[in-house]
Amino acid sequence: MTIQTLKLEISGMTCDHCAKTIEKKVSAVDGVVSKSVSYPEKKGEFQFDSKKTSAKEIIDAINSTGHYKVVGEIKKENEESTQFDLIIIGGGSAAFSAAIKASELQKKVLMINDGLPIGGTCVNVGCVPSKTLIRTAEQFHFANHPNFSGIKPGNNEIDFKEVIRQKTELVEALKEHKYIDVLKDDDNVTIIKAYARLLDKNTVEADDKKYSAENILIATGSTTFVPDLPGLKETGYLTNETLYELEELPEHLIIIGGRYIALENAQMFARLGSKVTILQRSNRILPDEMPDVTETLKEYLEEEGIEILTGTKINSVNRKNSKVIINASVKDEEKIIEGTHIFIATGRKGNTKEFGLKELGIEIHKNSFIKTNEYLQTSIPNIYAAGDVTGEYLVIYSAAYEGSLAVQNMFGENQTKKDYSVFPYVIFTDPQVAGVGMDENQAYENKIEYEASTIQLKDVPRSLAARNTKGFIKLIRDKQTDKLIGARILASEGSELLMEISLAIKYGITVKELKQMFHPYLTLSEGIKLAAISFEKDVNKLSCCAV
Known part of the structure; x- marks a missing residue:
């Protein structure tokens, strides 16, 4: 059915509080999607799902207050078109x-x-x-x-x-x-x-x-793409459509998958108090990222108590009383993993x-x-x-x-091709994984003579002051042109650095020009300047704010 809009003239309102009272009364009607009542105009507009309620039920709800009365419906000028x-x-x-x-x-x-x-x-x-x-x-x-x-x-x-x-x-x-x-x-x-x-x-x-x-x-x-695993359907599982509706914290959440949805939720539930185990089929989490990103992030997640098993093949899934039991081969070693809930994060369809x-x-x-x-x-x-x-x-x-x-x-008169040549992305773990442009493998495949510069956050003053030095900032440039072609960042709030780099890539700003830009001291963005400087110099041998 159409999500219908109902416009009504309402008498009896004397102030804005009256309008709020009518809105509250109508909100109790199952199927009402939105409501807006105006005391000065003596009107109300309501959207509702006609499969769940009707205009009459909304009008009856208003009239039932005893103080306010619907005196008429404001009709649409045009009938429904097909x-x-x-x-x-x-x-x-x-x-x-x-x-x-x-x-x-x-x-x-x-x-x-x-x-x-x-x-x-x-x-x-x-x-x-x-x-x-x-x-x-x-x-x-x-x-x-x-x-x-x-x-x-x-x-x-x-x-x-x-x-x-x-x-x-x-x-x-x-x-x-x-x-x-x-x-x-x-x-x-x-x-x-x-x-x-x-x-x-x-x-x-x-x-x-x-x-x-x-x-x-x-x-x-x-x-969610749900893999065909023996016993999974009968055992039951969570996806992103059901995970956030739980009203009790899972005691032990087993996550099948090791990419961004899996990792974000793993850390989130672990920090809230769940025991978390990640089962990843490939030999690395985030297998599309370079090893320096994935292995460093894996180390940080494991420090927070998250169990990460890579190279995992799931043989069967079943339930025994309140436990879910997974029989798996982890790098050719048979292993039994027991938990209370299974979350599927194995990609999308x-x-x-x-x-x-x-x-x-x-x-x-x-x-x-x-x-x-x-x-x-x-x-x-x-x-x-x-x-x-x-x-x-x-x-x-x-x-x-x-x-x-x-x-x-x-x-339009002219067609435009989609353009993803400069596409920033973020994985909201802590530290965040943020990237734009090419990594080293992609630069090599595109036959670009590239150079990478990495600065650890322990060398960024803002991170030292915040006492949060987990991660690094890595810039990748074309050696022949000195132009940035990519970046990978592993840092708390690292996503906030992406747009400066994205604009530099899109508009051909060179590393030399980037170094010459003012970057306020004790900001995380100063790390971009330091990473740019480190193509040529050892930043550990520079004083604060030195170039």
């Missing part, structure tokens, strides 16, 4: 970015979404809940393990249920303010809550009704089943992802795909970029 310029299937970052761009171009847009609520993976079960929980765990960890000897840790305890409640509160607030509120008053955009199915290249069916459009954008996102893609001949590749060309077109030219469902860069900012770019290419 013809649009663009139909978007999905409701996450790529979908919203596309809808906003299309509306700016004065195109009529229909967004069809079901499964995860509006906002998609990031705000509901990905970036937002994980990062706020990571920050919670970080504060708890440093309260109990301060870096300064003059601070005596107390008997700090965690209220896990309250942590989850506060996480949910943030998710709901951002979902409303950054998604629902953004489009609710946009006359160019209609949102329907339903599962969609492509009938042909211009027609989509949703809730037994057919809609047509000049162009279609598939932005259905991704879900595209949400492409049951949309009619196969019947239409849309090409799929890798783990059920949609194959697109450099303009984000699928194998059918007027059908585009953007975001996680393409399987290229599975982060919110690339999804937003692709959603907007796809619309620009649909309706």
